[in-house]
Amino acid sequence: MELDERKFRILQAIIDDYILTAIPVGSRTISRKYEQKLSSATIRNEMSDLEELGYLDSPHTSAGRIPSNKAYRLYVDRLMRQVPLSVEETQRLHGHFDRRMKQVHAVAQRAAQALSNATSYASVIMTRPTQSTVLRVKHVQLVHISPGVALLLLITGNGLVKETLLHLSADLDIDDLYRISRILSERLVGCKLEDVPTALAQMAGDWHEQSALLTDLLEGVRDQMDVPQPEVVVGGGANLLRYPEYSDVEKARELLAVLETKDKLLRLLEQGSELEFSIRIGPETGLPETADCSVVTGTYRVGNDTIGTIGVIGPTRMQYQKVISVLDYVGRTFAQILRDSER
Numbered sequence: 375m376e377l378d379e380r381k382f383r384i385l386q387a388i389i390d391d392y393i394l395t396a397i398p399v400g401s402r403t404i405s406r407k408y409e410q411k412l413s414s415a416t417i418r419n420e421m422s423d424l425e426e427l428g429y430l431d432s433p434h435t436s437a438g439r440i441p442s443n444k445a446y447r448l449y450v451d452r453l454m455r456q457v458p459l460s461v462e463e464t465q466r467l468h469g470h471f472d473r474r475m476k477q478v479h480a481v482a483q484r485a486a487q488a489l490s491n492a493t494s495y496a497s498v499i500m501t502r503p504t505q506s507t508v509l510r511v512k513h514v515q516l517v518h519i520s521p522g523v524a525l526l527l528l529i530t531g532n533g534l535v536k537e538t539l540l541h542l543s544a545d546l547d548i549d550d551l552y553r554i555s556r557i558l559s560e561r562l563v564g565c566k567l568e569d570v571p572t573a574l575a576q577m578a579g580d581w582h583e584q585s586a587l588l589t590d591l592l593e594g595v596r597d598q599m600d601v602p603q604p605e606v607v608v609g610g611g612a613n614l615l616r617y618p619e620y621s622d623v624e625k626a627r628e629l630l631a632v633l634e635t636k637d638k639l640l641r642l643l644e645q646g647s648e649l650e651f652s653i654r655i656g657p658e659t660g661l662p663e664t665a666d667c668s669v670v671t672g673t674y675r676v677g678n679d680t681i682g683t684i685g686v687i688g689p690t691r692m693q694y695q696k697v698i699s700v701l702d703y704v705g706r707t708f709a710q711i712l713r714d715s716e717r
Contacts, residue, residue: 375423384409384420385429386453389441393691396618398438443656446668446690450653457695459703467492467703471711478681478712482607485684485708490610492700495688496633497609500643502680511565514558516540516551524551526591530567540590554584558591606639619666619689628663633687642669643683651698656690668692672701674709681712 377385387408388399401417409417421439424430429448430439441449459467470488471481482499489497513529522544528536546554558577565573571592578588611633620626632638638661645652645660652671654660659669664687671685684705686697 375427377427377429380412381420381424382453384417385424385441385445386449388421388424388430388439389445389449389453389691392440393693396691398433398440400438403438441691443658443690446655450655450694454694456698459699463492463700464703467700468707471707479605479607481708481711482605482682483609485704486607486609488704489684489686489700490613492704493686493688493693493697494610494613494616495686495692495697496611496614497684497686498633498639498643499607499609499682499684500640501605501607501682511562511567511570514555514562516555516558518548518551528562528567528570536567538591542587542590546587554587557581604640606636606643608633608639614688617689619691625666629667632661632663638663642687643671643685651701653694666690668694670694670697670701672705674705681709684708 384404387404391397391399391403391407401414401421404417404421405412405414421430424445425432425439429442429445431442432439467488470484470491472484478501482501486497486499489495489499510531511528512531513527515527517525517527519525519539522542524540524542524546526538526540528538530536561577562570562573574588574592578585578592581588611630614620614629615626620629632642642659642661642664645654650673652673653668654670655668657665659665659667666689667687668690669685669687670692671683673683674681682705684701686692686701688697
């Protein structure tokens, strides 16, 4: 048995209707709303064939059918048509962004908010550090904590903060730390993060008066010079509670727990990180907690650097066409702002 044109039409109608209503679809609904030229009996026969082929499931509580994960995969691969955003939708999305923003984290937060508001699903954004925006020192400061204790703050151009607690001479007061902070800023601002230990070692050799302090600084920052790890920003997790798929409290709790677990979110996003767009449905997501979800991701670059993967998590009856269009617009805006900030 094969999928002929009529079966394709009926399957698409069932998927479209179920995405909108979350109500199992019967033959009468298809006949009335989509296929007026076909009788209910003919549609029932076609639906039986589609169920036999694995594209439809029959809930025990209803005579109607619902699409299977196999049906959604066929829909995404062969039946879905991308829908362009309206002028009003693009204006609303544009309003979330401030092109004067320079920090990757701030842009990611705005992008996550824009995605979740526009789709009514949960949004997840993974930002990757790049050489040009992460590894240069923008601000240096020694903060007095208590006599003999200070905090060294190194802040990079994209807002990454490196904090090191130091035990110093009790003779150094707040004024001394301020004066030393100014000297450190003169030498370290603009320096690559990975070059900070070398710069401090050179300063210790030249500045004999504070060589002990600089040696302490050097020892303190060595462990902070590791390569920054990807950051994850989540938006609109509570949106998922609107959908009947997550009315079960335990299922909702497990899904929301995933959104709070960085390692699991990275697994969801990194699976599609080499593709411009990736759509994973149900078990394809790779996590048991998201077996009833779909994850749609887009990857964006600045130059040769992958700057981020942005994604949407929602029920498998997701409005895929709209999600792809929103991801495309938000991702391109996200990348453009970061390109502008580098210039």
